[in-house]
Amino acid sequence: MYKSKKKIIIAFLLPSLLGLLVFKVGAMLYSLYISFTDWNLFGSPQLIGLANYIEILHDERFYLALKNTLFFIVGYLPLVLILSLGLAILLNSKIKKVTFFRGLFFLPVITSWVAVSMIWKGMLNPEFGIVNTIIRFFGGTGPAWLQNPSYVMPAIIITTVWKDIGFLAIIFLGGLQGISSSYYEAAQIDCAGKWQQFKSITLPLLSPTTFYALIITIISSFQVFDQIWVMTSGEPTADLVPVMVTEIYKNSFQYQQMGYATALSWVLFIIIILVTIFQNVMQKKWVHYE
Amino acid sequence: MKTKKNNVVVYIMLILGAIVMIIPFVWMTIVAFTNQDITYNMTFKNVINAWSLDNFKNIFTSYNTGRYLFNSMFVAIVTTLGQILICSMSGFVFARIDFKHKDKIFLLYLATMMIPIQATIIPQYILMNKMNLINTFTALVLPGMFSAFGTFLMRQHFANIPKALEEAACLDGAGFIRVFFQVMLPLAKPGISVLAVTGFMAAWNDFLWPLLVSSDDTHTTLPLFLSQLQGRWYVNWSELMAATLISVIPILIVYLFAQRYFIEGIQNTGIK
Numbered sequence: 140m141y142k143s144k145k146k147i148i149i150a151f152l153l154p155s156l157l158g159l160l161v162f163k164v165g166a167m168l169y170s171l172y173i174s175f176t177d178w179n180l181f182g183s184p185q186l187i188g189l190a191n192y193i194e195i196l197h198d199e200r201f202y203l204a205l206k207n208t209l210f211f212i213v214g215y216l217p218l219v220l221i222l223s224l225g226l227a228i229l230l231n232s233k234i235k236k237v238t239f240f241r242g243l244f245f246l247p248v249i250t251s252w253v254a255v256s257m258i259w260k261g262m263l264n265p266e267f268g269i270v271n272t273i274i275r276f277f278g279g280t281g282p283a284w285l286q287n288p289s290y291v292m293p294a295i296i297i298t299t300v301w302k303d304i305g306f307l308a309i310i311f312l313g314g315l316q317g318i319s320s321s322y323y324e325a326a327q328i329d330c331a332g333k334w335q336q337f338k339s340i341t342l343p344l345l346s347p348t349t350f351y352a353l354i355i356t357i358i359s360s361f362q363v364f365d366q367i368w369v370m371t372s373g374e375p376t377a378d379l380v381p382v383m384v385t386e387i388y389k390n391s392f393q394y395q396q397m398g399y400a401t402a403l404s405w406v407l408f409i410i411i412i413l414v415t416i417f418q419n420v421m422q423k424k425w426v427h428y429e
Numbered sequence: 430m431k432t433k434k435n436n437v438v439v440y441i442m443l444i445l446g447a448i449v450m451i452i453p454f455v456w457m458t459i460v461a462f463t464n465q466d467i468t469y470n471m472t473f474k475n476v477i478n479a480w481s482l483d484n485f486k487n488i489f490t491s492y493n494t495g496r497y498l499f500n501s502m503f504v505a506i507v508t509t510l511g512q513i514l515i516c517s518m519s520g521f522v523f524a525r526i527d528f529k530h531k532d533k534i535f536l537l538y539l540a541t542m543m544i545p546i547q548a549t550i551i552p553q554y555i556l557m558n559k560m561n562l563i564n565t566f567t568a569l570v571l572p573g574m575f576s577a578f579g580t581f582l583m584r585q586h587f588a589n590i591p592k593a594l595e596e597a598a599c600l601d602g603a604g605f606i607r608v609f610f611q612v613m614l615p616l617a618k619p620g621i622s623v624l625a626v627t628g629f630m631a632a633w634n635d636f637l638w639p640l641l642v643s644s645d646d647t648h649t650t651l652p653l654f655l656s657q658l659q660g661r662w663y664v665n666w667s668e669l670m671a672a673t674l675i676s677v678i679p680i681l682i683v684y685l686f687a688q689r690y691f692i693e694g695i696q697n698t699g700i701k
Contacts, residue, residue: 144526144528147522147526147605148522148526148528150518151518151519151521151522151609152518152519152522152523154515154518154519155515155516155518155519155575155580156519156534158515158574158575159537159538159541159575159577161556162549162553162571162572162575163541163544163549163575163577164537164541164544165552166548166549166550166552166553166556167544167548167549167552169552169555170548170549170551170552173551173552173555180555180558226446229439229442229443229446230443232435232436232439234436234439234440240443240446240447241692242688243447243450243451244446244447244450245684245688245691245692246450246451246454246681246684247450247453248691248695249630249680249681249684249691250634250677250680250681251633251634251635251636251652251676251677251680252634252636253634253636253652253655253656253676254634254652254655254673254676254677255453257655257659257669257670257673258453258454258456258457258670258673259453260659261456261457261460261666261669261670262453262456264666267466267666269452269456269471272471301449301450301453304450305450306695309692309695309696310695310696312696313696358545362545362546362547364637365636365637368656369636369655369656369659372656372659373659373664383547384547387547387551388637391551391554392554392641397551397555400551401551401552404547404548404550404551405548407545407547407548408544408545408547408548411545
């Protein structure tokens with residue numbers, strides 16, 4: 140239909156293709172190269188083979204970062220999945236004003252991580268924060284959340300759950316709306332109770348969505364950075380809860396160890412790929428496609 | 430009767446949840462307009478009595494907040510416009526024009542969506558450093574303009590437009606550029622809207638990339654400014670919350686007007 144196809148392709152596709160080749164593909168391959176070198180940004184990178192990767196395996200901070208990430212996942216994942224699924228079910232019921240509520244629950248999703256971290260940092264402040272004021276109101280005493288090493292991670296988990304519920308609820312809502320109502324009608328004829336319906340219809344038919352939600356939450360758990368960086372900065376716990384990305388950031392932009400930092404980022408990349416593959420294998424066991 | 434009772438339970442649970450969602454925003458607003466000590470005794474009367482704009486006056490007079498607000502706005506708008514233009518052009522090519530290895534190149538696009546930013550951000554920084562672009566707006570906006578997801582989204586939208594419309598325009602003698610900008614782009618408006626809100630939100634809220642490439646006052650964006658405000662060892666929480674509120678309002682306004690595109694963007698892609 141168009142006469143000068145070549146010109147069109149060059150003018151229209153090239154900017155995008157070049158950008159992706161430079162900033163994604165090229166950058167990724169370049170970081171793989173740097174991960175085999177010793178380089179502090181000045182001078183030229185010295186090839187040192189696998190030394191960075193071997194160093195990672197002996198680095199206590201790396202294991203601490205993994206441990207913190209696992210702790211985060213164990214707390215965050217079940218909480219956020221159960222609460223957002225519950226919310227999605229509520230939002231899926233045929234009641235008025237449902238879009239109003241959906242809009243409200245979505246507010247934290249559009250708010251930046253830095254803003255959310257600031258607000259929660261203030262709310263969790265042991266002196267004037269509203270969280271401990273509420274706990275006091277019910278007769279308890281709240282901890283010094285961000286100053287106490289044992290409470291930092293729970294505080295970060297609570298904040299992250301609060302921010303992500305609306306996001307995952309929208310994903311679940313999409314899945315719920317895809318389930319044909321004829322299943323529920325048939326169940327009602329059989330006099331199946333609400334819980335029975337949830338267990339035998341909703342959960343199995345929703346499993347592709349649950350699978351998807353699970354994958355993206357696990358991947359994003361490994362990539363947590365903003366909230367930990369902002370919420371612990373200036374606090375005594377600032378250096379006590381390293382995760383993968385805080386370590387990548389520190390090694391690259393504070394210690395200028397580009398080789399070591401890129402090696403860390405490749406380890407993170409590999410972990411993400413492994414998680415995805417593992418999930419894909421496991422899904423055959425519990426995900427039901429119609 | 431039973432469903433009515435159920436509905437009441439649903440409402441109660443939704444309202445309780447909504448309260449939990451809204452408290453942090455209310456707390457931020459109250460502290461921003463009063464002072465942090467208000468929390469000790471947050472009665473309605475105390476809040477009304479202490480209500481003032483002082484924190485906002487201070488935040489704009491003691492700091493370059495106007496400048497940071499402009500920077501954030503400029504970076505977000507330019508990134509979004511660039512992304513829309515680049516992605517709709519490439520999306521159009523993938524939807525409408527056949528060429529050698531098209532499928533393979535498109536697969537490459539999809540594959541890049543898998544790469545986490547942590548694997549690319551250090552080389553991107555090094556590149557900016559080598560090109561002497563640290564502390565420039567170019568560095569702040571450039572990498573964000575290229576989005577494989579955006580290309581994919583626009584391809585889907587262009588592919589759904591009936592070919593007859595284009596053919597009619599071509600028969601009228603309109604050139605390719607005119608067909609694209611005057612016929613195709615307006616028809617792909619829903620896709621562009623999704624791309625616009627997701628792109629704007631990502632750029633407006635971004636923290637890590639600006640943290641790397643801007644270290645001077647002229648290129649500080651609002652999220653960076655917020656983190657600097659609390660980095661000092663004495664934190665004025667009322668001013669900090671006023672600044673936080675300032676950073677939240679623009680995205681909130683966009684959200685109020687384009688809520689459905691935010692939701693659509695997430696349901697179609699699962700990208701925050």
